[in-house]
Amino acid sequence: MAPGHNGLPHGHPTERSLSLWRKADAVVFDVDGTITTEYSLDLLAEFMGVREQVKALSKRVQEGTLSLEAATAQKLSYIHCSPHDIKRFLQSHPPASRLAPGVESLIKTLQARGVAVYLVGDGFRELTLPLAAHLGIPKDRVFANRMNWQWDDETGEATKLVGFDLKEPTAHREGKPKAIARIRQKHPYHTVAFVGKDMYDLHAVQSSRGADVFIGYGGVMPRDDVARAAEWYVTDHRELAQALARYRVAIIGSGAWACAASRMVTQNTAEYDMADEFLEEVTMWVREEEFKGRSLAQTMNETHENTKYFPGYTLGRNLQAVTSLEQVVSDADLLIFCLPHQYMLGVCQQLMGKVKPGAAAISLIKGMRVQPEGPQLVSQMVRRYLNIDCCVLMGANIATDIAKEELSEAVIGYQNLEHAERFKKLFERPYFRITLLPDPIGAEMCGTLKNIVALGAGMVDGLGMGPNTKATIIRQGLSEMRDLSKALYPGVHDQTFLEGCGVGDLVATCAGGRNRLVACAWTKAQLEGKPMSFEDLEAEILKGQKLQGTLTSDEVQGIIKLRAWETRFPLFTTINRIINGHLPPVFITNIQAGCRVEVEHHEDHDELPLSPAPPPLAKRGNTSSGPAPAPPPLPPLRHARAAQQTVLAAALASAHVDTAATQAPEAAQAQGQGPESGQGVGGGVGAAPGLGTGSPGHGPKPAPSEARV
Numbered sequence: 001m002a003p004g005h006n007g008l009p010h011g012h013p014t015e016r017s018l019s020l021w022r023k024a025d026a027v028v029f030d031v032d033g034t035i036t037t038e039y040s041l042d043l044l045a046e047f048m049g050v051r052e053q054v055k056a057l058s059k060r061v062q063e064g065t066l067s068l069e070a071a072t073a074q075k076l077s078y079i080h081c082s083p084h085d086i087k088r089f090l091q092s093h094p095p096a097s098r099l100a101p102g103v104e105s106l107i108k109t110l111q112a113r114g115v116a117v118y119l120v121g122d123g124f125r126e127l128t129l130p131l132a133a134h135l136g137i138p139k140d141r142v143f144a145n146r147m148n149w150q151w152d153d154e155t156g157e158a159t160k161l162v163g164f165d166l167k168e169p170t171a172h173r174e175g176k177p178k179a180i181a182r183i184r185q186k187h188p189y190h191t192v193a194f195v196g197k198d199m200y201d202l203h204a205v206q207s208s209r210g211a212d213v214f215i216g217y218g219g220v221m222p223r224d225d226v227a228r229a230a231e232w233y234v235t236d237h238r239e240l241a242q243a244l245a246r247y248r249v250a251i252i253g254s255g256a257w258a259c260a261a262s263r264m265v266t267q268n269t270a271e272y273d274m275a276d277e278f279l280e281e282v283t284m285w286v287r288e289e290e291f292k293g294r295s296l297a298q299t300m301n302e303t304h305e306n307t308k309y310f311p312g313y314t315l316g317r318n319l320q321a322v323t324s325l326e327q328v329v330s331d332a333d334l335l336i337f338c339l340p341h342q343y344m345l346g347v348c349q350q351l352m353g354k355v356k357p358g359a360a361a362i363s364l365i366k367g368m369r370v371q372p373e374g375p376q377l378v379s380q381m382v383r384r385y386l387n388i389d390c391c392v393l394m395g396a397n398i399a400t401d402i403a404k405e406e407l408s409e410a411v412i413g414y415q416n417l418e419h420a421e422r423f424k425k426l427f428e429r430p431y432f433r434i435t436l437l438p439d440p441i442g443a444e445m446c447g448t449l450k451n452i453v454a455l456g457a458g459m460v461d462g463l464g465m466g467p468n469t470k471a472t473i474i475r476q477g478l479s480e481m482r483d484l485s486k487a488l489y490p491g492v493h494d495q496t497f498l499e500g501c502g503v504g505d506l507v508a509t510c511a512g513g514r515n516r517l518v519a520c521a522w523t524k525a526q527l528e529g530k531p532m533s534f535e536d537l538e539a540e541i542l543k544g545q546k547l548q549g550t551l552t553s554d555e556v557q558g559i560i561k562l563r564a565w566e567t568r569f570p571l572f573t574t575i576n577r578i579i580n581g582h583l584p585p586v587f588i589t590n591i592q593a594g595c596r597v598e599v600e601h602h603e604d605h606d607e608l609p610l611s612p613a614p615p616p617l618a619k620r621g622n623t624s625s626g627p628a629p630a631p632p633p634l635p636p637l638r639h640a641r642a643a644q645q646t647v648l649a650a651a652l653a654s655a656h657v658d659t660a661a662t663q664a665p666e667a668a669q670a671q672g673q674g675p676e677s678g679q680g681v682g683g684g685v686g687a688a689p690g691l692g693t694g695s696p697g698h699g700p701k702p703a704p705s706e707a708r709v
């Protein structure tokens with residue numbers, strides 16, 4: 001055969017046709033000779049013993065010496081069958097026996113990807129509908145001619161074939177473009193591809209522009225003229241299936257959650273799936289570092305285990321650890337960001353202009369960045385710096401439990417539904433359920449803010465208090481999460497806080513998360529008189545994994561302080577004051593007092609963010625905002641025991657809080673003021689105004705929407 005369109009060899013699509021095929025949301029197939037191996041009417045004619053007469057008519061139509069309408073009428077008069085004959089014909093020629101090789105699998109693949117498949121042919125519904133049923137194509141997606149029947153007046157049954165319905169669009173030569181136009185009128189498809197066999201099909205598409213691209217199929221009835229004229233000519237349906245886009249997946253980050261999430265992703269990309277949307281191999285950016293004298297990335301590629309950040313869990317064999325960030329993203333279509341949030345700005349800056357155009361991202365990161373003009377969530381940062389869409393995946397997703405394949409749920413918050421659906425396919429497993437949520441900001445705010453509340457829950461545990469107190473913190477935390485999210489982003493939905501990303505994640509993190517764990521140890525260390533910094537405890541307990549809550553608390557407090565919202569957000573404010581050493585941990589049960597205590601600042605670097613331009617995030621030692629080396633650490637107040645005591649004394653004096661409130665619960669109990677004194681959270685600690693009493697000791701009166709604790 002001669003070379004195809006634009007001199008390309010057969011089977012080589014033009015760039016345009018390949019791209020349109022890959023993004024088509026509807027594909028229309030011609031029927032006879034395209035999805036079947038024969039003209040079905042010819043087969044019926046053979047069945048009825050008139051094959052040669054009917055074939056001769058088809059030849060005249062191809063030669064242009066007889067009109068389609070006249071030939072079809074003549075064929076039916078030769079065939080002259082009854083409905084019973086058709087039934088027998090269909091039994092002896094079941095759909096599977098009539099289909100062209102590879103077409104069934106191609107259609108199933110398209111359908112699994114959500115592509116709408118249509119059949120438009122100049123054959124007959126009576127013979128085409130069984131094929132459609134076999135292929136899972138609904139009747140209303142089939143355009144074909146209708147036979148006319150003679151009816152028996154007495155039995156009311158069809159008896160003899162008496163022609164066909166000329167009102168059907170497919171009864172005429174220009175019928176196919178008309179059918180496609182009807183499809184487009186009814187459904188706003190973006191891109192429609194047409195797969196057909198002959199020049200009539202090609203002209204039908206070119207003349208009407210009904211479809212965006214014509215692909216010639218010559219596997220059954222090869223045609224040189226079509227091969228020359230078509231932008232893409234295939235002789236096997238498998239070529240079309242193979243050419244469908246497959247997405248290359250990259251994970252940016254290699255910590256605990258990144259590794260647990262990579263297991264789901266690699267399980268899905270490796271598993272056989274009709275849609276076959278993803279390339280099996282997944283790459284993971286592993287920051288260049290040595291662990292136990294060896295390159296961590298190299299160890300991961302050899303042992304399929306992240307021995308530093310996620311020891312004890314096997315990662316997919318189809319996961320490839322790569323140390324070059326640029327290399328990982330350069331050809332990736334789907335980017336999964338999963339890093340401690342403080343490193344994301346540096347990563348985004350490094351990747352500017354390096355991401356594949358049209359790529360889509362999802363962030364699993366829980367945290368935000370605070371800029372003078374306001375907060376910037378990670379998904380917003382990705383959109384802004386990388387100029388690509390970014391969904392978020394948020395939920396009660398403690399990494400180790402997911403790696404053990406225990407049931408868990410998450411939401412994908414999205415702006416672009418198509419991307420969200422693709423990511424859902426990439427992550428969803430029998431043990432990992434995903435709901436799509438059109439509130440990405442709400443979902444991300446939940447994931448970010450719950451890390452602060454988890455610190456409070458850890459303090460409750462560290463103080464040795466029970467579930468009632470923790471539930472109070474969780475309830476108050478949820479309320480402040482919602483109020484702050486809505487105050488900053490009024491479009492956030494209330495319902496989001498009741499989803500897996502809201503109350504679900506909050507409960508899980510307050511029960512078993514790292515923020516809770518470290519805050520509990522920090523509180524105990526304080527009570528035992530051997531205080532330790534959060535950073536030291538993080539390093540000791542988490543062994544390289546990172547806390548997000550302490551940094552987020554500082555960032556969020558910058559927002560609260562700037563707007564003088566301390567009394568609107570008493571839990572957030574009190575937690576921030578406790579972790580910075582301005583209040584003792586026991587104030588977690590007395591947040592109405594905690595948020596009103598006047599905080600005295602002794603050194604410039606000890607201040608909570610006060611100014612309209614919050615201080616750089618790098619201020620807190622190893623919590624720099626990029627992967628570049630952090631500036632020399634300034635010891636924050638929460639790390640300095642002596643300074644803490646000084647400020648604490650001043651804070652207590654200014655709040656007129658009884659010093660008993662600052663003691664360990666045991667000591668407070670001894671004075672009848674501890675949790676077992678019957679006053680509990682409502683007023684058990686010190687002489688500061690009781691929690692839940694609604695009568696703060698001093699400071700502005702809370703607004704009605706204020707916290708109830």
Ligand SMILES: NC(=O)C1=CN([C@@H]2O[C@H](COP(=O)(O)OP(=O)(O)OC[C@H]3O[C@@H](n4cnc5c(N)ncnc54)[C@H](O)[C@@H]3O)[C@@H](O)[C@H]2O)C=CC1
Nearest residue numbers: 254255256257258287339340343365366398399545546627
């Ligand atoms: N671990 C968990 O159970 C869950 C974590 N998340 C969130 O996922 C995000 C990532 O957490 P994990 O994967 O657990 O990470 P992780 O807490 O295990 O931290 C280790 C990661 O930080 C990276 N890292 C350390 N220093 C760095 C630097 N200077 N520059 C760049 N990267 C550096 C390491 O290379 C490694 O990828 C966080 O926002 C976290 O809140 C969300 C759900 C569950």
Ligand SMILES: O=C(CO)COP(=O)(O)O
Nearest residue numbers: 395396397398513514515
């Ligand atoms: O986000 C988490 C669970 O969904 C994990 O929280 P921690 O970082 O506190 O472990």
